[in-house]
Amino acid sequence: MTEKTFMAGFGGQGIISLGQLWVYCGMKEGKEVTFFPFYGAEKRGGVARASVIVSDHEIASPLVTAPDSAVVMNMDSLPLCEEVLKEGGTLLINSSLVKVETRRKDAKVVKIPCNELAEQIGEVKIANMVMMGALSKVTGAVKLDKLEAVLKTFFPESKHKFIPMNLKAIEAGMAAVK
Amino acid sequence: MAEEKRLMKGNEAIAEAAIRAGCSAYFGYPITPQNELTAYMAKHMLDKKRVFIQAESEVSAINMVYGAAAAGARTMTSSSSPGISLKQEGISYACGADLPCVVVNVARSGPGLGGISPGQADYFQSTRGGGHGDYFHIVLAPKSVQEAADLTYKAFELADQWRMPVMILADGLIGQMMEGVIFQPAIDPASLPRKPWATGHQADTHREINHISSIHLVPAELEASVRARFKRYDQIKAVESRYEEVNVDKAELIMVGYGTSARVALGAMELARKQGIEVGLFRPITLWPFPDKRLGELAAKGKRFLSVEMSMGQMIEDVKLAVNGKAEVSFYGRCGGMIPTEEEVLAEIRRILKK
Amino acid sequence: MELIYGHPKSLKPIQTKYCPGCGHGVIHRIIAEVIDEMGVQERSIITNPVGCSIWSDLYFDFDSVQPAHGRTPAASTGIKRMLPDHLVICYQGDGDLAAIGTAEIIHAANRGEKFTTIFVNNAIYGMTGGQMAPTTLIGQKATTAPYGRDPGEAGMGYPIQVCELLATLGGTKYLARGSVNNAANIRKTKQYIKKAFEAQLRGEGFTMVEVLSACPTNWGMQPVQAEEWLEGNMIPFYKLGEIKNTLAGSEGGTASSSTNGGAK
Numbered sequence: 194m195t196e197k198t199f200m201a202g203f204g205g206q207g208i209i210s211l212g213q214l215w216v217y218c219g220m221k222e223g224k225e226v227t228f229f230p231f232y233g234a235e236k237r238g239g240v241a242r243a244s245v246i247v248s249d250h251e252i253a254s255p256l257v258t259a260p261d262s263a264v265v266m267n268m269d270s271l272p273l274c275e276e277v278l279k280e281g282g283t284l285l286i287n288s289s290l291v292k293v294e295t296r297r298k299d300a301k302v303v304k305i306p307c308n309e310l311a312e313q314i315g316e317v318k319i320a321n322m323v324m325m326g327a328l329s330k331v332t333g334a335v336k337l338d339k340l341e342a343v344l345k346t347f348f349p350e351s352k353h354k355f356i357p358m359n360l361k362a363i364e365a366g367m368a369a370v371k
Numbered sequence: 372m373a374e375e376k377r378l379m380k381g382n383e384a385i386a387e388a389a390i391r392a393g394c395s396a397y398f399g400y401p402i403t404p405q406n407e408l409t410a411y412m413a414k415h416m417l418d419k420k421r422v423f424i425q426a427e428s429e430v431s432a433i434n435m436v437y438g439a440a441a442a443g444a445r446t447m448t449s450s451s452s453p454g455i456s457l458k459q460e461g462i463s464y465a466c467g468a469d470l471p472c473v474v475v476n477v478a479r480s481g482p483g484l485g486g487i488s489p490g491q492a493d494y495f496q497s498t499r500g501g502g503h504g505d506y507f508h509i510v511l512a513p514k515s516v517q518e519a520a521d522l523t524y525k526a527f528e529l530a531d532q533w534r535m536p537v538m539i540l541a542d543g544l545i546g547q548m549m550e551g552v553i554f555q556p557a558i559d560p561a562s563l564p565r566k567p568w569a570t571g572h573q574a575d576t577h578r579e580i581n582h583i584s585s586i587h588l589v590p591a592e593l594e595a596s597v598r599a600r601f602k603r604y605d606q607i608k609a610v611e612s613r614y615e616e617v618n619v620d621k622a623e624l625i626m627v628g629y630g631t632s633a634r635v636a637l638g639a640m641e642l643a644r645k646q647g648i649e650v651g652l653f654r655p656i657t658l659w660p661f662p663d664k665r666l667g668e669l670a671a672k673g674k675r676f677l678s679v680e681m682s683m684g685q686m687i688e689d690v691k692l693a694v695n696g697k698a699e700v701s702f703y704g705r706c707g708g709m710i711p712t713e714e715e716v717l718a719e720i721r722r723i724l725k726k
Numbered sequence: 727m728e729l730i731y732g733h734p735k736s737l738k739p740i741q742t743k744y745c746p747g748c749g750h751g752v753i754h755r756i757i758a759e760v761i762d763e764m765g766v767q768e769r770s771i772i773t774n775p776v777g778c779s780i781w782s783d784l785y786f787d788f789d790s791v792q793p794a795h796g797r798t799p800a801a802s803t804g805i806k807r808m809l810p811d812h813l814v815i816c817y818q819g820d821g822d823l824a825a826i827g828t829a830e831i832i833h834a835a836n837r838g839e840k841f842t843t844i845f846v847n848n849a850i851y852g853m854t855g856g857q858m859a860p861t862t863l864i865g866q867k868a869t870t871a872p873y874g875r876d877p878g879e880a881g882m883g884y885p886i887q888v889c890e891l892l893a894t895l896g897g898t899k900y901l902a903r904g905s906v907n908n909a910a911n912i913r914k915t916k917q918y919i920k921k922a923f924e925a926q927l928r929g930e931g932f933t934m935v936e937v938l939s940a941c942p943t944n945w946g947m948q949p950v951q952a953e954e955w956l957e958g959n960m961i962p963f964y965k966l967g968e969i970k971n972t973l974a975g976s977e978g979g980t981a982s983s984s985t986n987g988g989a990k
């Protein structure tokens with residue numbers, strides 16, 4: 194198994210933390226992982242993108258050029274993801290912000306209203322965690338079982354109070370995949 | 372027992388490995404894409420009461436390293452391409468004075484200010500003695516976060532063993548990406564043996580005085596000293612050249628790539644295999660000394676080569692020297708911060724092999 | 727004629743990519759206004775430094791030259807010596823001027839090079855993401871001063887008062903420090919810049935205007951909070967005003983105690 198994912202959104206949507214936590218959980222489940230954020234000179238705003246790979250084997254190029262799955266967190270990211278997604282790949286779309294249909298007819302499309310689900314839980318900022326739950330359910334690359342213990346080692350002690358909320362968001366994302 | 376695997380950026384892994392290797396003095400100046408390395412050192416050297424200085428420039432930082440090395444410390448500086456250019460003067464002096472130190476280049480793309488995206492266009496500068504004068508120093512090229520950490524330990528050992536600067540040539544991708552890494556145990560700097568040639572602590576042993584200098588105004592003396600150093604270079608070439616080979620026996624074509632481009636080549640190799648094409652990868656880990664002997668052997672077996680680089684073609688000159696006309700050598704590269712894709716490299720393989 | 731509301735001609739009518747609350751944009755604007763007022767747009771050349779304001783060539787509507795980090799005053803020297811009737815503006819950040827380019831600024835100032843330096847002091851490295859600058863205040867946190875700037879045990883040095891430092895050099899004729907944290911200070915800063923530019927074109931000697939400027943992003947503050955922090959922390963240490971004025975026809979000398987060879 195090798196799951197290559199391309200993640201895109203705008204700065205501030207938590208693309209970087211989503212990618213990092215995804216590979217961290219993968220690593221804790223015994224997988225080989227790499228996470229490469231595209232870094233730029235601009236400090237604020239703009240697009241945030243990351244190449245993320247989880248595999249049972251040694252990983253070749255850390256650069257994801259033909260992803261098995263693409264996470265589309267906002268409208269601007271859709272054309273970008275459509276362009277790179279491999280034939281028959283999966284588009285995971287944040288349907289709270291992306292209201293149009295994809296032109297990639299070959300793609301498997303999974304729509305998750307990440308912002309709405311996150312708001313219901315009480316914090317729109319964890320929309321990225323909703324997406325992570327969906328990504329796990331759809332790809333199966335990272336199982337996200339024993340998650341609570343893993344989150345405790347990922348977040349510093351001072352942030353542990355937010356773990357229950359994050360868990361809820363991830364579960365909501367899993368449940369939202371039909 | 373080995374420690375638990377940690378998820379870290381290459382930049383941070385190099386910093387942590389340096390601290391564990393007993394680096395007691397770090398000097399740096401901010402530059403993207405290596406800033407996390409300097410920031411990590413600020414935090415973790417200062418809290419261990421070791422020396423951390425943000426110098427006023429790269430020129431200053433390398434000369435602080437020169438001083439700390441002359442005082443016998445395990446010492447390091449890091450930067451990225453434009454800053455490494457500024458350090459070249461200091462590196463030349465350190466080579467001339469036989470001072471061990473570690474210099475990390477998390478390379479970006481030039482020339483000039485260029486861009487901050489990953490590049491491999493500093494190959495010539497790193498492997499040819501980038502400053503003035505007749506000299507070389509060891510250059511290590513990691514391909515992953517784990518190897519970046521491992522080679523950082525190794526760099527300090529090699530520097531002390533051979534009394535020379537050792538450069539780690541990474542790039543923005545290796546520095547910025549996160550992967551799992553397991554660290555070796557930490558060395559207490561105080562437990563490292565004293566260097567008999569270094570300055571300081573004369574009162575402890577009443578040894579003869581030591582002079583650290585690169586000056587020799589008598590040509591015959593300078594020639595003798597350079598020749599002695601080149602004898603050492605021959606020994607280094609004989610024992611320190613490192614490389615990794617994948618599938619070279621079965622391959623019709625062997626890609627040669629280091630660091631990030633080796634990872635891309637490996638991906639291209641997997642894609643090629645799915646199409647029934649057997650190619651291999653030869654990955655130099657030491658760029659100086661370049662593993663030319665082994666490449667020469669492979670050339671003698673009738674292999675062809677494809678140098679894959681993030682430059683307009685620099686390492687390919689070493690590949691050509693190594694095969695010495697015995698094999699055909701082709702080139703595929705991207706520059707300006709563009710990273711070649713596995714698909715592009717595969718297309719090049721098919722073009723060369725007419726498959 | 728004073729342009730107050732209209733968009734200055736010397737500045738392109740596009741939105742900058744500086745962060746909200748960043749001082750660079752305001753400083754660009756007042757420079758452009760002064761150039762328009764003096765009618766020298768087609769005789770102006772800026773050296774844009776390595777720092778966030780490297781993008782200034784996207785916004786200023788006149789020629790520009792982009793040198794290596796810190797070497798801006800050396801490049802400006804070359805330009806001004808070749809084009810002495812041009813207005814040459816050497817725009818620099820605190821890292822560019824007071825760290826890597828210390829030698830260049832001191833010697834350009836000491837030679838009395840006849841360009842004007844606009845020195846943007848935001849007490850941090852903006853472009854590279856918040857490292858300590860030579861002007862970072864004691865105790866102020868930065869990514870490379872994670873426990874705060876400590877001149878004591880950690881040996882991180884003291885914040886450098888650049889105007890006062892350069893005031894001792896014979897070649898310097900006009901050194902002023904302004905701030906762009908409120909309308910009144912912006913107006914005063916603009917006057918300083920105009921005085922400096924006019925002195926440059928008269929060929930009097932080295933002129934510099936230091937401008938205190940907010941970097942909300944790397945100070946980790948909201949724009950309003952950043953202006954308050956500047957007012958409450960930077961201004962008390964970096965005193966505003968004309969630090970040295972030995973221009974022809976002016977009464978003022980240098981505000982700092984030591985001066986050598988200032989008057990010929």
Ligand SMILES: Cc1ncc(C[n+]2csc(CCOP(=O)(O)OP(=O)(O)O)c2C)c(N)n1
Pocket residue numbers: 400401402403429453454457484776777778779795818819820821822823846848850851852853854859
């Ligand atoms: C030789 C060299 N070293 C380091 C850098 C990286 N670098 C880019 S901008 C900068 C400093 C920016 O700070 P400052 O001058 O204060 O300008 P600001 O962004 O705060 O306006 C540095 C160190 C570089 N480009 N070249």
Ligand code: SF4
Pocket residue numbers: 236743744745747748749750778848852853940941942943944
């Ligand atoms: S990082 Fe600071 S100096 Fe740079 S544009 Fe943003 S606010 Fe301005």
Ligand SMILES: [Mg+2]
Pocket residue numbers: 819820821846847848849850851852859
């Ligand atoms: Mg600054």
